[in-house]
Amino acid sequence: MTKRWGMFGLSTTGRLVTDFVHPPYCAACGVRTDRSDSPFLCEDCQAEFRPTATHWCERCGAPCGPYQDTSNGCVHCRNDRFAFGSARSLGVYDGRLRQACRLGKEESGAALLAGLATLLVEVQAEWFAAGEWTAVVPVPRHWTRRWWTRHDPALVPARHVAERLGVRLRADRLVKVKRTPSQTSLSTTERRRNLSGAFEVRGGRALVGGSVLLVDDVLTTGTTTHRCSRALLAAGVSRVDVAVLARGVGL
Numbered sequence: 001m002t003k004r005w006g007m008f009g010l011s012t013t014g015r016l017v018t019d020f021v022h023p024p025y026c027a028a029c030g031v032r033t034d035r036s037d038s039p040f041l042c043e044d045c046q047a048e049f050r051p052t053a054t055h056w057c058e059r060c061g062a063p064c065g066p067y068q069d070t071s072n073g074c075v076h077c078r079n080d081r082f083a084f085g086s087a088r089s090l091g092v093y094d095g096r097l098r099q100a101c102r103l104g105k106e107e108s109g110a111a112l113l114a115g116l117a118t119l120l121v122e123v124q125a126e127w128f129a130a131g132e133w134t135a136v137v138p139v140p141r142h143w144t145r146r147w148w149t150r151h152d153p154a155l156v157p158a159r160h161v162a163e164r165l166g167v168r169l170r171a172d173r174l175v176k177v178k179r180t181p182s183q184t185s186l187s188t189t190e191r192r193r194n195l196s197g198a199f200e201v202r203g204g205r206a207l208v209g210g211s212v213l214l215v216d217d218v219l220t221t222g223t224t225t226h227r228c229s230r231a232l233l234a235a236g237v238s239r240v241d242v243a244v245l246a247r248g249v250g251l
């Protein structure tokens with residue numbers, strides 16, 4: 001039996017199965033990859049998405065200077081009030097990362113989002129290692145949007161971050177109960193009003209007393225993640241931190 005497996009090579013068999021699930025092509029540029037490092041992105045694309053910054057605002061996850069004290073926030077978030085404790089991103093929502101996040105919203109964007117999420121955990125390894133989360137929760141969409149498409153740009157990275165960290169994914173506890181227009185065209189005040197009472201925790205006993213890592217694709221003003229965090233804290237969660245693929249600043 002061992003010999004028969006040996007003829008094909010167990011790794012080859014394993015690879016055939018993996019190839020079927022994740023074809024061995026870079027999700028960003030389409031080049032064939034050997035997947036030794038990441039199952040989704042080629043080495044060149046990984047290098048391109050890797051941030052040049054080495055320091056990050058403790059509160060909002062924006063890149064900042066090495067000697068900047070961000071315990072009270074940075075230039076991008078000093079006037080904002082956030083219910084979450086800290087945030088991290090892969091980088092600024094700009095250039096190729098912005099393009100990738102936009103493509104990631106499309107139906108075919110799951111592998112790309114998975115690749116970015118894998119890279120996020122690697123790039124922010126220290127921050128992720130220090131977290132003591134008991135659950136990973138994606139920023140939810142209203143059920144009417146789930147009707148249109150099964151693809152969910154917050155759930156995909158949340159699932160991959162949860163897998164990488166070995167923390168349980170709880171995608172069904174935080175729900176969006178109010179259908180709201182897109183935040184992008186609204187002012188900060190309108191955004192707050194728009195999302196007031198939009199999120200609720202259901203059957204949240206599993207989350208009570210625990211600490212949650214909230215995941216979304218992009219954090220811009222932080223209103224959505226703030227509202228989600230408030231709902232989670234009100235339901236008995238002790239702390240919320242936020243991980244996003246990109247941090248939109250100056251938008």
Ligand SMILES: [Zn+2]
Pocket residue numbers: 026027028029030031041042043044045046
């Ligand atoms: Zn590539």
Ligand SMILES: [Zn+2]
Pocket residue numbers: 057058059060061062070073074075076077078
């Ligand atoms: Zn900040």
